[in-house]
Amino acid sequence: MRYEGQIYRPPSEANSLILQATIGCTYNKCTFCQSFREKKFRIRTTEELFEDLSMARRYYGHVRRIYLADANALCMPSEQLLEILSFIRKTFPECERVSTHACAQDVLNKTPEELTDLREWGMGIIYVGGESGNPEVLRLVNKGVTREELIESVHKLRAAKILSSLTFISGLGGTRLWREHAIDTGTIISEMEPDYASLLTLILEPGMPLFDDLVNGTFERLSPQQVLQETRLLIENINVKRSCVFRSNHASNYLSLRGTLPMDKEKVLNQLASAKRLKPEEFRLL
Ligand code: SF4
Secondary structure: OOOOOOOOOOHHHOOOEEEEOEEOOOOOOOOOOOOOOOOOOEEOOHHHHHHHHHHHHHHOOOOOEEEEEOOOHHHOOHHHHHHHHHHHHHHOOOOOEEEEEEOHHHHHHOOHHHHHHHHHOOEEEEEEEEEOOOHHHHHHOOOOOOHHHHHHHHHHHHHOOOEEEEEEEEOOOHHHHHHHHHHHHHHHHHHHOOOEEEEEEOOOOOOOHHHHHHHHOOOOOOOHHHHHHHHHHHHHOOOOOOOEEEEOOOOOOOOOOEEEEOOOHHHHHHHHHOOOOOOOHHHOOO
């Protein structure tokens, strides 16, 4: 396999073969993210991707899952994605699921028929960065998407029978908007009813525009105890009717939580209330 720059993948794809179908992010403007800032966006050629997959076939015995990197490979033209999925099916007949990340807009740009075709050729789950359900927080971090578009993208994935996994960021509203961020993120999860909802916790580093806000005092970050308080309010505001796996098992989190909502809501709140030890700041990672 050939990779360019730093590679990111969701925790749940830790054992997946990673195919770097695109380089970088088409958007690259969120103020809390610099994961792909050094990369100029491009789509790799189908020939290169076939070569990578053939190479991987020679080295790996059993490939159960394949993840298409980088930031939002769903932006690729559907014809090219279908060519790749078809090659994967032929080359890795044992592969049970292909996944990728998407911006909400990438989902909205696909027709229902395109999404259904992708699912029929193996695209089983799509990860979408939601970050917050609060319109003001989305605007302040320059997410480039509205609350309504986020909800619509998840409903569109469900209509195509593709699993959706949404991530949100604890602490993204700072001390000024933590309450609105918590309540509106809980209610957006309730309205979307994604199959999976995960919490990351904000980490700011030099180079991120939001880090500059921190330095000049226009953004104040939450303490670990305030993050837990925000998480409690967020979970209290999740009221889903269909099953949603909720987790905070990312390297950035102070505390690992997991449960299937709605039935485990009290259990998750109890995990939170009885937390004795939080991950030390120096062990948190992006
Ligand atoms: S959060 Fe996602 S969409 Fe925003 S800049 Fe980072 S990779 Fe791109």
